[in-house]
Each structure stands twice: as structure tokens, then as C-alpha cells.
Amino acid sequence: MRFPTVQEQLDIIVGNVVEIISTEELEKKLLHSLQTGKPLKIKLGADPSRPDLHLGHSVVLRKLREFQDLGHEAILIIGDFTAMIGDPSGKSKTRPQLSAEEARENGKSYFEQASKILDARKTTICYNSDWLGKMTFSDVIRLSSHYTVARMLERDDFERRYRSREPISIHEFLYPLAQGMDSVHLKNDVELGGTDQKFNLLVGRDLQREYGIAPQVCITMELLVGTDGKEKMSKSLGNAICFNDTPNDMYGRALSIPDSLIETYCRLLVPQKSQPLAEVLEDLTSNPREAKRALAREIVAQYYSLTAAGEAEEHFDRVFVQKKAPDNIExxxxxxxxxxxxxxxxxxxxxxxxxxxxxxxxxxxxxxxxxxxxxxxxxxxxxxxxxxxxxxxxxxxxxxxxxxx
Missing domain, CATH: 3.10.290.10 (RNA-binding S4 domain)
Known part of the structure; x- marks a missing residue:
């Protein structure tokens, strides 16, 4: 494949990105890819602790799709093995662990839903139990020797829990090391994640260096605030819009976001090429209601169709504006x-x-x-x-x- 120039790729890659560690290294990797004709390996780890994806997940998935469209290899890692540990990122207490069967089943659902954004035919899907499950206790000891407790306690959530005397289980220290071993095994060039994953991404970068592999570039993305306008989007908090919501529910929940989030949702969730919505945003301050309706239609259209979006809007108007029952009731x-x-x-x-x-x-x-x-x-x-x-x-x-x- 003929790649765009380095600058053309960077112009796309930097969109909505919070941090790149480091931009200089990314430029070098892109240049080498351009010169050799070899695509970069772009890794995204998926934690299958829940089987349902929401719009917060779509932010980083869209970045992975951009790399795909630029001609690079998208690698989706289903963390069925690490899910049995439980990612402690941002948690104030030990996270429940999943069984191997639960993690694997959730992982299948994750890929099916992620394919609404990714090009499934060009996505490499891996389960990290395929290599982590084969490690011996001796392997784990050698892996642990590459990181210190002091370094682990630099992580914000661990430090908070340590200072407040909340329990931290030893197995939680193994999570970022296990995720880092994914990068060692795959020898990927770039890893994507939300800002809450920065520590884990950096551990992968460090471990690659320790194992004599060119360190990955870490790219972090903004965390999407939920429909309540306060907390990070999460189904457990009841503030999520999920990929598998019905068109009617998706439309209604999109309309429930506060006006202050309209611009952020458009920036993170709507492709730049969506001209009709861009025109509405120009008049956002004077007509936020219409801007929000346009956003809700756009979201439903992305996961279903323009027809479904129109029908969802008609349903909403009939039920919530006109206070009538829907036309089609089971x-x-x-x-x-x-x-x-x-x-x-x-x-x-x-x-x-x-x-x-x-x-x-x-x-x-x-x-x-x-x-x-x-x-x-x-x-x-x-x-x-x-x-x-x-x-x-x-x-x-x-x-x-x-x-x-």
C-alpha cells in the first residue's frame, strides 16, 4: 500500500489526542514505515470485564480505525487472561476477577461490537491468554524483577489507596506487567488507550526496552463524560449510551446530555466529514436544542442507519413531546x-x-x-x-x- 506522507498522517493522528509519548519517535516510525512500505503495528487492549461497549469506548476505537485507514495494522487484544486479574486503573478498591469462560465470552461480544467501527476484515484479534497462560512461575518471577514496588506506587490510584490504607493485593501489581508483556509478545509500534491507561502503556514501553525491543509510542485519548455530565461514561453508573442500545433508547439518551457537553460529544464522536452537523454546531449557542437533536440523529445513524435515526426521532417526538404511545408496541x-x-x-x-x-x-x-x-x-x-x-x-x-x- 502507498502511505500518505508523514505530515499528512500526523495531521490525522493528532486529532483529539491528549498525549503522544513521544511525537518525535512517532514521526521516526512513520517515516520508516513510509520508506520500507511496511505498516506499523497499532495495539489496543480491550478489557472484557463487561460484555457491552458504550460511546466512551468508541473514542479510542475511532483512533484505531484512523490508523487502519492510513494503511497500518490494527491489533485488538482481548485481555481474557488479564481480566482474571482485574484492571485496578482508577479503582479505589480491589476489582472483582472474572473466570476464564466469562472473560472469553465477553471478548467475543467485544469484537463483534467493535466491528461497528473497525474494519473487521483488516483487524487482527488476539487473546492474551494464548501467551500469558503459558508462562511458568519462573517466568513471572523474572518478569517481576524488571519493575520495583516504588515504581508501582507512582501510579496515582495505587498511591491514593496506599496513603488511605486501602488494601492493595499483590496480584494487582501484576496487571500492568501482564499488559506490558502483550507489547513484548507482539512487538507493536504504537499502543492506544484512555488517559486512565497511561501508566499501563508506559509499563509496556519500559518492558519492551528491557527485552531489547524498540519501545512503543504511547497515545492517550480523552475520557468521555457520561450523560449525567459529571462522571466518566460507565454502564454501572447508569450514564452510558451503549452500542447495542435500541435506536429509540440511543436517541433519547443522547438528548439527555447537558448542553455543555454537545460540543465535546461532537468533537469526540462525530467524523469531521459530517458537514450537516458541523453547520448546526456553528449555531450552537443560539439553538442548542436543534444541535442536540442533530447529534442524536448522527449517533443513531452511525450504529444503525439514517432511516433508523429518523424513526427514533419520530418516536421520541410522539412519546415525549406529544405524550402519545408509540405506533408499534409489542x-x-x-x-x-x-x-x-x-x-x-x-x-x-x-x-x-x-x-x-x-x-x-x-x-x-x-x-x-x-x-x-x-x-x-x-x-x-x-x-x-x-x-x-x-x-x-x-x-x-x-x-x-x-x-x-
Whole structure:
């Protein structure tokens, strides 16, 4: 492949980047790649501690895709072995460990979802258990000899926990070393990660040098703030927009971000070539509502289609602006003539547990044909005329008996 010039590549690579360690080394690697015609190996480690990706993950995935489009080799490492350790980055306490089966299963889902951004045909996917799982205890001791406890305690989260006397397990020190061994094994030229991964990336760079390998360039990306406008996007915090959200949920959650985040979301999530959205942003201060709607449409279109984005907007306007039920609501048919409301919510999939169903009712979030249900012991009568159940703001169901269907 014929690569763009070094400067043309740099102009693309530096977009939305927080830090490059170091730019001079990256320029040398790009020049060597250009002169030899050999693509650089660009590594991104994926922690499969959860099976679902959100827009925060897309920031660094888009950077990996840019390297792909420039002609370089994208390597996605599924950390199924390191997930059994648990990444302590940014954590105030020991992180739960996954079994090998859980990590491997989550990793498969991760790659499938990441392929919505990456060119899957040009992405090399690896599982680090393939080499880390083969290391002997002697190998681990030799690896540990390359790093000191003092160096580990330079890491912000370890230092905070050490000073506050929070427990730090020895196995947590092994996480950055294990991740660094991925770089030693792959001999990659560049590693990408969020700013919270800087320490781990630098450990990989140091270990490559220790093992006589040209050290990788480390590139860190900004962490996306969640829809609450406060914390880093995380599904566990309830402030995430996930790749696998329905178009309706994705659109609605995008509209829930504070106005102060519109520009940041556009910068980190929307390709520069999206001219219609760029035009809206020019008028952001005078019409933030329309800018946010354009952003929500763009996000849905990226993960689904323009048609799905339009339908999601129509759904939102009908349900939340006009206060009407959606046009297409799934019909559930039952043999029973009535249901306790809590049991019905669980059968419909509107609530994962009885306690959650009870909480929804107590918060006036459940309605039968637009009449709120406030009694947690209420019975919902069913007959051959479908009734509409609303659970929360976005979930609608039709329920009826089977006898006439």
C-alpha cells in the first residue's frame, strides 16, 4: 500500500489526542514505515470485564480505525487472561476477577461490537491468554524483577489507596506487567488507550526496552463524560449510551446530555466529514436544542442507519413531546385473566426483579392505559381488548388474553 506522507498522517493522528509519548519517535516510525512500505503495528487492549461497549469506548476505537485507514495494522487484544486479574486503573478498591469462560465470552461480544467501527476484515484479534497462560512461575518471577514496588506506587490510584490504607493485593501489581508483556509478545509500534491507561502503556514501553525491543509510542485519548455530565461514561453508573442500545433508547439518551457537553460529544464522536452537523454546531449557542437533536440523529445513524435515526426521532417526538404511545408496541398474550402488577412487569421484561418492579411503581413510573399504578399489590385485569402498559419513560407493552387471537 502507498502511505500518505508523514505530515499528512500526523495531521490525522493528532486529532483529539491528549498525549503522544513521544511525537518525535512517532514521526521516526512513520517515516520508516513510509520508506520500507511496511505498516506499523497499532495495539489496543480491550478489557472484557463487561460484555457491552458504550460511546466512551468508541473514542479510542475511532483512533484505531484512523490508523487502519492510513494503511497500518490494527491489533485488538482481548485481555481474557488479564481480566482474571482485574484492571485496578482508577479503582479505589480491589476489582472483582472474572473466570476464564466469562472473560472469553465477553471478548467475543467485544469484537463483534467493535466491528461497528473497525474494519473487521483488516483487524487482527488476539487473546492474551494464548501467551500469558503459558508462562511458568519462573517466568513471572523474572518478569517481576524488571519493575520495583516504588515504581508501582507512582501510579496515582495505587498511591491514593496506599496513603488511605486501602488494601492493595499483590496480584494487582501484576496487571500492568501482564499488559506490558502483550507489547513484548507482539512487538507493536504504537499502543492506544484512555488517559486512565497511561501508566499501563508506559509499563509496556519500559518492558519492551528491557527485552531489547524498540519501545512503543504511547497515545492517550480523552475520557468521555457520561450523560449525567459529571462522571466518566460507565454502564454501572447508569450514564452510558451503549452500542447495542435500541435506536429509540440511543436517541433519547443522547438528548439527555447537558448542553455543555454537545460540543465535546461532537468533537469526540462525530467524523469531521459530517458537514450537516458541523453547520448546526456553528449555531450552537443560539439553538442548542436543534444541535442536540442533530447529534442524536448522527449517533443513531452511525450504529444503525439514517432511516433508523429518523424513526427514533419520530418516536421520541410522539412519546415525549406529544405524550402519545408509540405506533408499534409489542403485544404479549396470556392465558391468565389477571396478573399481580409486579409479576406482570417481570414477565414483560420491564423489570429484572421484584424489588426493581416495586421501586418503579413507588416512583409512579408504571401506568395502565396512561393511568398510573400506585399500589404495588394491584392486579392488572386482562381481556381480549389489548391494554397498554408503560414502564418508565421509554418502555411500552400491550397485554391481552389469548382467547380471541
Amino acid at each position: 403485544l404479549f398474550l396470556f392465558d391468565e385473566p389477571s396478573f399481580p402488577v409486579i409479576d406482570l412487569l417481570i414477565r414483560l421484561g420491564a423489570a429484572p426483579s421484584k424489588s426493581e418492579a416495586r421501586r418503579m411503581i413507588q416512583q409512579n413510573a408504571v401506568a395502565l392505559d396512561e393511568e398510573k399504578i400506585t399500589d404495588t399489590n394491584a392486579l392488572v385485569p386482562l381481556d381480549d381488548e389489548p391494554k397498554t402498559i408503560r414502564a418508565g419513560k421509554r418502555k411500552f407493552y400491550k397485554v391481552a388474553t389469548k382467547k380471541t387471537f
